Amino acid sequence: MTRPHTARRRRHRVIVPLALAAALIAGTVGAHALDQPDPTDPGFLSPVATDDDGGSRLADALRARGVTVQRETGLLPALLDLDNGPATLFVPAPQLLHPDTLGALGELPAGRRLLLVDPSRRVLESAGLPLVPTERRWATRAVGPDTDGRPCPLPEATRAGVAAAQLQRYAAAPGAPVALDRCYSAGLVRLPGRAELMVIGASDPFRNDRIAEQGNEALGTGLLGVHGRVVWLDLDGPAPAPTFGRTGGSGEPAWSPTPGGATEYDGGGTGTGEGEGRPGGPGTSTGDGSDDSPDSAGPPPPDDHPLLDAFPPWFWALLIQLALVALLIVLWRARRLGPPVTEPLPVEVRAAETVLGRARLYRRARARGPTAATLRTAALGRLRGRLDLPATLAPAELAVRVAGRTGDDPEQIRELLYGAAPETDAALLELARSLDRLTRTVAAAPGRPTEGDPR
Missing domain, CATH: 1.20.5 (Single alpha-helices involved in coiled-coils or other helix-helix interfaces)
Structure with a gap:
């Protein structure tokens, strides 16, 4: 049992x-x-953010190649900027857009390119794009553009080579008669059409902390710099629901100009094709991503904890x-397993064998001094216990007390208990015999300590 x-x-x-x-x-x-x-963090893939998740290094690389970077903090000003000519609309955090405005992404003018970074199924369905996300990896993998055996038809990806673009894969929606161009094992797909749609399932090629690895920089600049101008949608949080000026001809709400040439957009501000009225104050966006107005930088960043x-x-x-x-x-x-139980010892060693083995070790090491100190300490302990003497008693006084019990010379007893270490084995053996004889004599002597002895 x-x-x-x-x-x-x-x-x-x-x-x-x-x-x-x-x-x-x-x-x-x-x-x-x-x-x-986290794409919802402020500064994620922002062209002015210099932290690890920012995109300032990508923006600098684009400008170094002669690409104009226009930063917009609202979707409506970004869409109006596309009316000024061919450009690439870069949306690094599409999940921050309001569902009521996502439909505008599927109705871009001809000759434009839309690049979405890791869009979810909800974003793709709300925008009316015939794409669905499929498998997702645990971590981003750096692969070649034709890793799955299919030749990549995108020259930007072919020039970049191996890049960290395989995280989320995409495919055509069931029943959608579309032909997709796939690269990086479907981590990057293109949907040709009136306006070119591109979806990439990883943010690594655009982030500051990963852009210098392998072909990430070449891929990011190639995808965004094809038209020579990038409209960079930089959202610092979830976009609010839009407000509309009037209804369209079909009776559905539509963005429309209001008196004065402005356009109403709650959260996006009033803006023109030049980028006026973005959140953070009026101003005009320039090709280097900065604004003429000092208030165009947006609200101040929240205070961060210095230790974190x-x-x-x-x-x-x-x-x-x-x-x-x-x-x-x-x-x-610290667990409790119940009361202690006795168990048989695996090996029993007699006390005499232990003493003999230790003595042989001392002899082999020629440790006469430590051996004599051990013998004297043991003898003093037995003498103090027999005579009821305190441990703080001086050597001379202790020798007198012991001599009073044995009748020997106190000076000889003091030399025996506190003398120098023996120099030969014979002297050590004689010391052991003398100490044993002294303790036996004290133990055999009758009587108790005399009156006045400290206890």
Whole structure:
């Protein structure tokens, strides 16, 4: 019959490793989630953001190639900028757009290109685009444009070569009679048409922290610089619902000019094709991504905690993971398995054998001094216990007390108990015999300590 404490011990042998494995898995998942960029964070792929998830390095690379970068903080001003000529509308965070405005993405003028970064199924359906997301990887993978065996028809991807573009894959919507151009194992797809639609499932080729790896910079600049002008939609948060000036001919709401040549758009401000009225104050966007007005930079960034910003997110995730592991170890070591039980010793060693073995070690090392100190310490302990003497008693006084019991010379007793270390084995043996004789004499002497002796 299995005893209760044995059963509990077996359960702990199973539960503790499983708990540790669960903690490691949870910590790994949490660390991965913290390490992934969040498109809803302010500054994500912004042409003026210089942090790891920003896009300032991509904007500088485009300008170095002669590409004009126009930064807009509202969808309506960005769409109006497309009326000024061929350009690429870059939407790095399409999930921040309001569902009521996504339909405008599918009705761009001819000769324009739309590039969406990692759009969700809701965004694609709301925009009326015949695409659906399919498989998604755990982490972005750097692959070649024709990794899946299909030749890539996009010259921008062919020139870039290997790039980190395989994270989210896309395919044509079921029942949609469209022919897609696929690259990077469907991580980058193009839908030809009146306005060219391109969807890429990874943000790595555009981010500051990954743009210098392999062909990421060549891919990002190639996709955005085909027309020589980029309208960069830089949203700092979810866009509000639009307001409309009047209804269209079909009775449905439509954006329309209001008196004075402006266009009403709640959250996007009033703007013209030149980029007036964006959130943050009036101004005109320029090719270098800056505005003439000092108020065009938008609202000030929120205050960040200096300690949190001093370390990357993966550091805090690792710290939390280590804390969980330490907590589990503490709980495991502090467990109660019931009352102690006696168990037979695996090996029994007699005390005489232990003493003999230790003495041989001392002899082999020629450690006469430590051996004599050990013998004298043991003898002093027995003498103090027999005579009831305190441990703080001076050597001379102790020798007098011992001599009073044995009748020997106090100076000889002091030399025996506190003298120099023996120089030969014979002297050490004589010291051991003398100490043994002294302790036996004190133990055999009758009487108790005399009156006035300290206790």
